[in-house]
Amino acid sequence: MPTRRTKRGELRTDLSGSYDVLICGASFAGLAVARELAGADRVDGSPARVLMLDRYEIGERQTSACGIPTGWLEALDLMGSHRQTFDELVVTTPYGTVRWPLPWTFSTFDYPELCALLFAQSDCEFETAKVEGRTGDTVHTDRGDLSAPLIVDALGWRRMLARKAGAFQPPDAPLSRGLEVHPGGSGDDLAIWIDREIVPAGYGWSFPAGEELRIGVGSFDPRFHVKDNTVKLAQDLGSEAVRYQGNWIPHKLRPAVEDGVFFAGDSAGHCLPLTAEGIRTALYFGIACGRELRQVVAGGVTRDQALQRYGAFSASHEWKYHWILRAQRAVPRIWPRVLHGVVGAMRHRQLVDWSFGHYLGIAPPEFVEPAPAPRARRSAGGRAAA
Numbered sequence: 001m002p003t004r005r006t007k008r009g010e011l012r013t014d015l016s017g018s019y020d021v022l023i024c025g026a027s028f029a030g031l032a033v034a035r036e037l038a039g040a041d042r043v044d045g046s047p048a049r050v051l052m053l054d055r056y057e058i059g060e061r062q063t064s065a066c067g068i069p070t071g072w073l074e075a076l077d078l079m080g081s082h083r084q085t086f087d088e089l090v091v092t093t094p095y096g097t098v099r100w101p102l103p104w105t106f107s108t109f110d111y112p113e114l115c116a117l118l119f120a121q122s123d124c125e126f127e128t129a130k131v132e133g134r135t136g137d138t139v140h141t142d143r144g145d146l147s148a149p150l151i152v153d154a155l156g157w158r159r160m161l162a163r164k165a166g167a168f169q170p171p172d173a174p175l176s177r178g179l180e181v182h183p184g185g186s187g188d189d190l191a192i193w194i195d196r197e198i199v200p201a202g203y204g205w206s207f208p209a210g211e212e213l214r215i216g217v218g219s220f221d222p223r224f225h226v227k228d229n230t231v232k233l234a235q236d237l238g239s240e241a242v243r244y245q246g247n248w249i250p251h252k253l254r255p256a257v258e259d260g261v262f263f264a265g266d267s268a269g270h271c272l273p274l275t276a277e278g279i280r281t282a283l284y285f286g287i288a289c290g291r292e293l294r295q296v297v298a299g300g301v302t303r304d305q306a307l308q309r310y311g312a313f314s315a316s317h318e319w320k321y322h323w324i325l326r327a328q329r330a331v332p333r334i335w336p337r338v339l340h341g342v343v344g345a346m347r348h349r350q351l352v353d354w355s356f357g358h359y360l361g362i363a364p365p366e367f368v369e370p371a372p373a374p375r376a377r378r379s380a381g382g383r384a385a386a
């Protein structure tokens, strides 16, 4: 059981006030937005006031298997959280195992360490508070109301700050289901299983991360319950089904702006269909969003211009998401023996270079620019942080 570090009881004082930017959600997308706002000035040259909120302390609750192209860890100077690197993807179907030689490497990392490193690149204020909704420019939390002309929803798949909050729910919403366990142990292979015995539409995985394995099952069909098969996969791999982590995973792009709010990461459906890879895209769109906000704060563009530009930037990726979603829908319909043939063809370097090159190009690490220098952090309310 992780230790709860989130403020409780008397420490949970009332929160109120106006800010330049409110970033709701302090995981990958929210932290990337905050990084881009480090050292940001207002039009009058005074420091921008940026507040980030999350129901938990930063890094307290892991939200994924924490696998990412290594280039992203390097570009963001996050290798301090790195656990293991893989230059092959080992794919098993009922008809055999194939090793795909990746043109770029994939790595696993430690979630609390990555969040701490990314947070250190920002200078925003941070408070733990449960976001409960929004009216116009005011965000309602369990500790009080906060307002800002620039609001970011980086709260994950629920898209809490949308016009109609709570309307997006499984099983009708385009959401996949993912569950994993984190037993102790080690391994050398980044492995996935495409096997209808494990999940009719989806895949199982084992991601080694130093002294821990992350073994899980993801189903593109939200009605398919994955718990029993996650436990079975762990047991088949000789591991214990302990330390569960699961969530809904969006597999359809949604508008990245709505009703004056910026959405980044899972709240905008930025997680990629088929692979359910949503960390690098949350970072990528979070950076894009943060860059726009920085310009608004400095008076370079208006809020409406930034909404329009960021919305258009996100939407320009729509066709890529569309094609991957088509693949997600097609794969479970392919006869397993034929599918194994396709998996086998990916052994060939030219094919794997081409497909994985394009895949990385959807959100390439070259998009990252050196971090703007952060100022000394202030605690919420404007006091200098201890």
Ligand SMILES: Cc1cc2nc3c(=O)[nH]c(=O)nc-3n(C[C@H](O)[C@H](O)[C@H](O)COP(=O)(O)OP(=O)(O)OC[C@H]3O[C@@H](n4cnc5c(N)ncnc54)[C@H](O)[C@@H]3O)c2cc1C
Pocket (backbone or CB within 6 Å): 024, 025, 026, 027, 028, 029, 030, 053, 054, 055, 056, 061, 063, 064, 065, 066, 067, 068, 129, 130, 131, 132, 154, 155, 156, 157, 160, 177, 178, 179, 180, 216, 245, 246, 247, 248, 249, 264, 265, 266, 267, 271, 276, 277, 278, 279, 280, 282
């Ligand atoms: C089992 C599983 C394994 C996965 N493995 C991988 C992987 O290996 N690689 C990969 O790229 N992707 C993976 N994904 C997908 C990835 O986790 C998401 O796409 C990614 O976390 C999205 O980042 P985000 O910042 O948008 O949202 P999240 O990481 O979900 O963060 C949302 C934040 O908002 C906070 N929050 C939520 N509601 C409230 C509220 N009401 N008030 C205040 N705070 C709130 C949460 O505490 C959290 O900190 C996995 C998903 C699952 C379910």
